[in-house]
Amino acid sequence: MAESGLSAGSGDDLREAGFERAEWNGGSRARRLLQMARLMWKFFFDKPPDTRPQGKIPVDPLTHQALEAAPDRSLWRLGHSTVLLKLRGEFLLTDPVFAKRASPLSFAGPKRFHPTPIPIGDLPPIRAILLSHDHYDHLDKRAIRKLAEKTAHILVPNGVGAILTGWGVDAAKVRELAWWQHTTLDGMRLTLTPTQHFSGRSLWNRNRTLFGSWAIEDGDFRIFYGGDSGYFAGFREIGDRLGPFDVTLLENGAYNVRWPVVHMQPEETVQAHNDLRGKWLVPIHNGTFDLALHPWTEPMERMQALALAEGVRVATPRFGQAVRLDAMTPGECWWRRLDAAEATAKLAAHSDVMS
Numbered sequence: 078m079a080e081s082g083l084s085a086g087s088g089d090d091l092r093e094a095g096f097e098r099a100e101w102n103g104g105s106r107a108r109r110l111l112q113m114a115r116l117m118w119k120f121f122f123d124k125p126p127d128t129r130p131q132g133k134i135p136v137d138p139l140t141h142q143a144l145e146a147a148p149d150r151s152l153w154r155l156g157h158s159t160v161l162l163k164l165r166g167e168f169l170l171t172d173p174v175f176a177k178r179a180s181p182l183s184f185a186g187p188k189r190f191h192p193t194p195i196p197i198g199d200l201p202p203i204r205a206i207l208l209s210h211d212h213y214d215h216l217d218k219r220a221i222r223k224l225a226e227k228t229a230h231i232l233v234p235n236g237v238g239a240i241l242t243g244w245g246v247d248a249a250k251v252r253e254l255a256w257w258q259h260t261t262l263d264g265m266r267l268t269l270t271p272t273q274h275f276s277g278r279s280l281w282n283r284n285r286t287l288f289g290s291w292a293i294e295d296g297d298f299r300i301f302y303g304g305d306s307g308y309f310a311g312f313r314e315i316g317d318r319l320g321p322f323d324v325t326l327l328e329n330g331a332y333n334v335r336w337p338v339v340h341m342q343p344e345e346t347v348q349a350h351n352d353l354r355g356k357w358l359v360p361i362h363n364g365t366f367d368l369a370l371h372p373w374t375e376p377m378e379r380m381q382a383l384a385l386a387e388g389v390r391v392a393t394p395r396f397g398q399a400v401r402l403d404a405m406t407p408g409e410c411w412w413r414r415l416d417a418a419e420a421t422a423k424l425a426a427h428s429d430v431m432s
């Protein structure tokens with residue numbers, strides 16, 4: 078670690094980092110509230126029925142022993158954008174969310190579709206947590222407080238550190254970075270890179286903290302973790318400056334034509350992967366929380382169609398399934414198996430009634 082402790086971002090830093098220039102910040106608070114109210118109505122009272130799975134999502138349970146025994150350059154999807162990486166004998170964890178709901182409230186808000194493959198208590202010591210931004214589906218207070226005990230370093234975009242220390246996390250563990258700043262850890266280089274997104278944990282603290290993505294360089298092996306972002310020219314710049322990437326972990330889900338600037342349609346995810354000069358794409362930000370208005374399998378199906386049409390190498394591991402980063406394979410379309418199982422169960426129930 079080059080440094081530890083907080084390097085708090087001033088308001089000027091945050092403005093320079095691109096907060097105030099973008100159009101998605103536009104509009105009065107009254108207009109934003111009205112838009113929010115309309116969306117909330119649609120979310121709670123007018124949602125299509127297939128935004129959540131009908132059956133059980135397959136999850137491969139993980140154990141401490143299996144993780145310790147796994148080779149370096151392994152990856153496990155634990156949920157939404159929560160990815161565990163094993164590099165150089167150490168574990169890195171992106172945006173750890175273990176909560177039942179991606180919400181400020183324990184009794185309301187998007188509920189998760191599946192359990193996590195491993196509880197926090199069973200995870201091995203974590204060398205570093207990488208956070209992309211402060212939204213609820215990426216920053217889970219209880220998970221962070223629990224994980225902080227077994228985590229050496231928490232790397233965050235400017236401004237997010239104060240949230241963590243406000244929750245009681247030891248400031249010495251937290252390192253804040255601005256875009257393009259990097260830190261080194263066990264010989265690996267971790268760079269905070271730009272995203273086109275927004276931040277805030279309530280309607281009253283929008284864009285007070287920075288948001289970003291991470292480029293992880295393990296020697297000549299490079300991984301990109303995209304956090305949340307709309308499609309923008311930044312992907313090409315990141316690809317030029319820090320690529321090519323062996324593996325990109327990019328959002329593919331929770332998109333909508335109503336919010337085109339802050340999340341990507343699957344076609345844009347593929348374009349971002351190509352801009353980054355990625356070899357393998359692991360689509361994330363899907364399959365765990367109901368955060369949009371599209372059918373829950375749509376992001377994966379659209380991505381599969383694109384992968385076939387454009388020859389993009391896409392890997393879709395099950396939650397908890399070990400992935401060898403230097404020997405990637407496409408994996409199975411597990412979301413189809415779930416639907417088939419459900420259909421079979423329905424058919425069986427139907428024929429029971431018939432017989």
Ligand SMILES: [Zn+2]
Pocket residue numbers: 210212215274275305
């Ligand atoms: Zn977000």
